[in-house]
Amino acid sequence: xxxxxxxxxxxxxxxxxxxxxxxxxxxxxxxxxxxxxxxxxxxxxxxxxxxxxxxxxxxxxxxxxxxxxxxxxxxxxxxxxxxxxxxxxxxxxxxxxxxxxxxxxxxxxxxxxxxxxxxxxxxxxxxxxxxxxxxxxxxxxxxxxxxxxxxxxxxxxxxxxxxxxxxxxxxx
Numbered sequence: 001x002x003x004x005x006x007x008x009x010x011x012x013x014x015x016x017x018x019x020x021x022x023x024x025x026x027x028x029x030x031x032x033x034x035x036x037x038x039x040x041x042x043x044x045x046x047x048x049x050x051x052x053x054x055x056x057x058x059x060x061x062x063x064x065x066x067x068x069x070x071x072x073x074x075x076x077x078x079x080x081x082x083x084x085x086x087x088x089x090x091x092x093x094x095x096x097x098x099x100x101x102x103x104x105x106x107x108x109x110x111x112x113x114x115x116x117x118x119x120x121x122x123x124x125x126x127x128x129x130x131x132x133x134x135x136x137x138x139x140x141x142x143x144x145x146x147x148x149x150x151x152x153x154x155x156x157x158x159x160x161x162x163x164x165x166x167x168x169x170x171x172x
Contacts, residue, residue: 045139052135056095065090081165082116084109085123089161092127093154099124118172122164127157 020027059065069086076086084106092099106120130153138146 041140044142045136048135048139049132052131053095056091056098059094060091060098079162079165080169081161082119084116085120085165088120089123089127092123092161093130093157094132096129096132099127099129115168115172118168119165122168123161126160126164128153128160130154130157 017027020030065087068090069083072086072090073083076083081089088099088102088106091102103120103124107117110116112118112121130150134146134149134153138144138149
């Protein structure tokens with residue numbers, strides 16, 4: 001398996017070059033044009049990403065995440081979501097890096113085979129970084145009004161968290 005992993009990317013790159021040469025496409029020119037487009041998109045979305053990362057870190061540092069987690073404890077108990085997983089469920093739609101760090105913290109504290117560890121793992125895999133994804137995709141094409149996307153995506157994230165806890169409780 002390690003051999004496949006080590007050779008997969010070089011083989012795919014060679015295939016792209018071979019197909020480009022067979023079809024008489026300027027492979028390097030196409031690569032440079034794509035790199036220019038990628039750099040342009042990057043510069044368009046950097047301000048949004050900096051604002052999002054700053055907001056997430058301020059939210060965590062201010063203690064607002066702890067207050068919100070504590071306020072949501074009765075709902076978590078009703079839905080059978082372990083209380084130590086609630087911060088992860090709340091943070092997952094906002095920041096992928098922070099939610100993975102929180103998952104690591106949960107797994108280190110209670111172990112991967114504990115009910116909380118299992119639910120946290122499934123929540124992290126089932127949810128999406130909604131705000132990050134919306135920022136990147138809508139920012140790259142210049143969309144300012146996202147209409148119903150945010151409400152639908154956050155509803156999906158909440159559903160994923162609830163069903164993750166239920167599935168783990170059902171299976172284990």
